[in-house]
Amino acid sequence: MMAKPRLSQGLPELVEALRDAAAPVSGETLAGGLGLSRAAVWKRMQRLKALGYAIEGSPRRGYRLLAAPDKLLPAEVLQGLAARYFKGPVHHYETLPSTNDLAKELGGQEAPEGTVVVAESQTRGRGRLGRDWSSPPGVGLYVSLLLRPKLPPEELPQITLTAAVAAVKAVRKVSGLAAGIKWPNDLLWQGKKLGGILTEMETEADCIRHLVVGLGVNVNNRDFPPDLAATATSLALAAGGPVSRVRLLQAFLEGFEVLYERFLAREFAGILKEWKEYAVTLGQWVTVRQGLKEISGLAVEVAPDGALLLQIRPGEIVRVTSGELAP
Ligand code: BTN
Secondary structure, eight states: OOOOOOTTTTHHHHHHHHHHOSSOBOHHHHHHHHTOOHHHHHHHHHHHHHHTOEEEEETTTEEEEEEOOSSOOHHHHHTTOOOSSOOOOEEEEEEESOHHHHHHHHHHTTOOTTOEEEEEEESSOBOGGGOBOOOOTTTEEEEEEEEOOOSOGGGHHHHHHHHHHHHHHHHHHHHOOOOEEETTTEEEETTEEEEEEEEEEEEETTEEEEEEEEEEEEOSOSOOOHHHHTTBOOHHHHHTSOOOHHHHHHHHHHHHHHHHHHHHTTOHHHHHHHHHHHBSSTTSEEEEEETTEEEEEEEEEEOTTSOEEEEEETTEEEEEOSOEEOO
16 A cells, blocks of 8 residues: 655645746646645645645635745745755744754754754753753744764864854845854844854764754844843844844855855865954953853954964963853
8 A cells, every 4th residue: 555645745845836826726736746636735735724824715716825924834944945955854843842952863863964943932942051042932043953074073163163154144144234253153233142053962982973053043033031131132123124034044054055065175264264254252352251260361363173262461372162252
């Protein structure tokens, strides 16, 4: 007996077929085009409606797509995505504890490089240094990308800096804001935090088994919890209007794949040069907090391995590999 196709199978193609059509499309035409039965097409229409797609019509008159939901659904993310490798599968959830946790789990199950996990909200979103990442529903981008570079774990900071360059470029492209990077990978606009990256890996002997790049961006938030209100902002607040989360994710995947290829081709020096062009802290007197310890100095350089070099007094340079720059 032939295996029944899963209900999620063919959804992006169905949305694309409806989107491309100038007039209502019959169930028969859709079924023929997608290699499904008419009953299977009908079931998928119900599924799309449940996901929030406004679809008019009936199996007899044909179907017409009136509106797509403002969600990071696979059919939306994959539509027009100009990526060659970072193009899913896209796992979308209304809510997850943390997209990084699920992506790590999928990494352990041999999911392919380029697997994307995205959620409309997170109940236990995690930031760097053991912090929480506020993840209210429908307004932010909470995404994790699975990578499988055959590299030693020491190269993780460089991959994170590479992801930060991709993220800041995507933010600039989609919102038009002159966003910058605060070492190592905070996305900033006028001193306030727009987003950040949490990279986590599994290792095996002296090699990365898989790694997860988790990106969180405040996109359409209109306000923030009291503890964040003074230090955080969103693309919508900064740009003065809503920004498409789908376009932002697409721009990140498209841009990151190009930079990641350059990184694998051992071209990190060029990527670091770009990182420095976006860095807002180089050349400034800064304080790095590492737990209870603080180090202050002039941020003179970022080393080829991603460490921040602080000149703490004339002739004395300190390498900083972890911690957070005080605002
Ligand atoms: C930071 O502290 O600046 C990093 C924040 C990273 C948040 C993202 S949201 C998607 C992914 N899932 C998580 O739990 N964290 C990352």
